Amino acid sequence: MVKQFLLITLGFVGLSVQAQKTADPVPFAKTITEKDLQKHLTIIASEEMGGRDTPSPGLEKAAQYIEQQFKAFGLKPGNKGSFRQPFILEKDSATHLKLEMGEASFRPYVDFAPWISMPQQASLRFSEYVFVGYGIVDENRDDYKDVDVKGKLVVFLNGQPEGFRSNKPRRQSPVFISNKIANAKKKGAAAVLIISEMLPSRQILDMYRPKNEQAVSEENSAIPAFYINDNVLTRKGYTINQIKSLVGNQVIDPMIEEAQVNIEYKSGKVTATVSNVIGIVEGTDKKDEYLFVTAHYDHVGTDEKGNIYYGADDDGSGTVAVMKMAEAFAKAKKAGKGPRRSIAFMLVCGEEKGLWGSEYYSDNPIYPLEKTTANLNIDMIGRIDTERLSADTLNYVYVIGHNKLSTDLQPILEGMNNKYTKLVLDYKFDDPNDPHRIYYRSDHYNFARKGVPILFFYDGMLQADYHKPTDTVDKINFPLLAKRAQLVFYTAWDMANRDELLKRDLKLDQ
Template sequence: MRKLALLCLPLLSTVAMAQDNSAKYAELITAKGMKDKLSIIASAEMEGRETATPGQKKAAAYIEEQFKKMGLKPGNGNSYQQVYPVYRDQLTDKKLSVNGKAYEWDKDYAFSLQGIASGDLSYANLVFAGYGVVDSANNVNDLAGLDVKGKIVMVLDGSATAAPAPAPGGGRGRGFSPASAAAKAAAARRAGAAGLIVVSADFPRRMPTPVRGNMYMKTPAVTPFTTVTVSAEVASALLGRTAKLSMDELKQVNKGNYVAELKISAVKTKENLESSNVIAVLPGTDKKDEYVFLTAHYDHLGKQGDVIYYGADDDGSGTTAVLQMAEAFTTAAKKGNKPRRSIVFMTVSGEEKGLWGSEYYSENPTFPLEKTTVDLNTDMVGRVDTERKLADTLNYVYVIGHDKLSSDLPVINEGVNNKYTKLTLDYKFDDPKDVNRIYYRSDHYNFARKGVPILFFYDGMLQADYHRPTDTVDKINFELMEKRVRMIFHTGWEIANRDEMLKRDIPLTMPAR
């Protein structure tokens, strides 16, 4: 017994010393250090860091290099990177003919990769449904009285009214205007149609229709529903007319069944790409088999033509925060102040695509999720919310998750903030009725859905330069960012060195994503 007690004394002393020294190591998180790193991460060389592009891979290599310089161990076996698959479809061949006459791509017709399947399709007749609008709110149903089951439906673009009904939620929700092509396709599909042809005046196309699709991580479900956009000339042929009808003349055509031989052919190929999460770990001492995660996403929107979306705040700021906190923790460890729990520093890609990287990690964790005590996620901490008209504009941070999953979270976070940084901690985005749905919009969510307690730190910048090329390093308030990141560091330090893992005692009551 006495020997055991003697062995424990140095450990208890070390823990107490570690807790006392957090303020000293927090001082290593400086505005200058963050500016130096962010100026590289959000530079033109990184080309906006879009997932599965050379720019993203350059950013991953830079982050890995920084982790290695700090002496951190790889977080995925012998590798610092956790690679995951990404795919993109490409349309390599396309054809459309009516009654044996072939038409030209982008002169007479076009279709998106999402609206067509590989293979050959043939239809002997179609149903013309006017504008094809189904809008129960305004008692409009252009499909009424028409038998569309198993047939392809042709509709005119737009609606009979000058101002189409707005989307639900004032255009900000997930709905579509009843006059949109997407809403018309949904209505026709519900009625049993095999596909939709939209007649558009936008031919010949002024801009080439993309033949490379969006990236995806999971193979989307194959849909048998076909969507094609055609010119007035193709529409006229489908209606049995030998002469081209104008768009105004097409508006006068009677709704009903028309006989025509329509043939569509498409060849789609799948491009295999890949992206990665960058993971490093600082092993703990007596509780090294338990883990504190510090996360951010390092991807952004890439380039459109020659225009770079730099993503300095979103989320170069969070990525820089993780690197600065890693520097502070590793310096402390080298000076004899190792954390009790292991600290995992993870920057993920694919966030802008739909939280891909964190989702992949949550399904393929390199450290047990049941032993992961917390995820402290940092996504946009370098700017000021332009909508925030309060006196604390230069001394706040939004904290999401404080009242969810663990009752320990607010006690610890508020405690270190009161002691060290004295920021205003604003919880407005924790409201389940938050119209912006912030709780679901960053990588902490994929930890939370697995039951891991989370805190998400965020500046609220949804206006101004959000998702624009003007989100650049010169807009960052590094003094405020320094204060925010120091507070996150103190929170992580406290959680890493406390006696118990965080309680998991509050059910997640947020609605499904």
């Protein structure tokens, strides 16, 4: 009894101290106006930006616009004097590609296709190859046992035998293709052929992907590796299914077979630099702690027919909401009412390609993630879900992540919403049975996987104009966009000003 009584008393004291310290956020929230959101969105989702593909000239134009606005608002550059956190993309369209076996010459991308990480060039001839089953090597198993593959051509099956289990995460698993190739290389193999039902398409291979330093050092000493399908195997009188049933789930003895094989490859590497745009409103007494407010400014670009995918809602709406929040906090700071913690406003790119920008940031954080109290991420908050037919249609937002990583998230969010914005907060996407897996589908996930508590704000638009050229500015509900942006602003205000960092007392998967 006493203990509880004491806690209640202390609670009241705490509240009154907090109330005295914290300035009124309302005048600053009110600067997030429909008019300004519309002004910025009309530029971000304009024809000139060409749908903001990663990488593209339109994306760079959008980055320049955001950077220029951040400067005008009086934000500080977020990355050692620069508003940009650049990262490099790379693609390798082979300029020469050849696979021959005896008299047969195979067709690239029809009969065989290169692995994504190839040497600059290769020209190799073999008179035999060594088949090593699935090519798995780990503590319990060595598919290369008793065979020397030094300088040889190694052939193995893609994937894993039925019933094979590894307790390692996917990327470290001995069946993960890059690990299989690395093991072949370690054993001294000169080249690899991977037997696979499906070949990676030329389109996929020709796409940009983030350049990863570790992969680069691996590539410098890479061995050529080609996927081959049944069209190649039938030359030797086999089919994939026959080989699979021959191997079964046993570790078979490696088999050496004679074959005149000729492999040639020449890369045509192209790189591009893109960037996350980061502006800071520096905190006062807790300036070495951070709150991240994010959205992605990229979208899916322009198609072959010249249709522009404007991405006004996805995620122009989040982009302009973050911009206006940045301006509002900068105004508060100028008025002597700035946040106690530093707030980083980060607009990332490459989201549509696979959360590249946020992945790059979270793997190369500029500010310590353990001092980053939370990430508030927005991806689409400008429209009304076509599926939503209930009474609160014009006054809701989906919030995702309220019951993960921190028990502080929900009371802060609901406290600020009850006090200021009074939106209907819909947590339906936090239902573990929800098939959309929204939690894993935007940039907040890269903060969450590193343990940073997140809230994700979203309008539910997966129907209608999602990823279509018709996601345009005229379909945006600006009063609702402004209200939702204000909710994120108030939530940020509380998180940046409260005494403690958010607790990290819940697991991600529960």
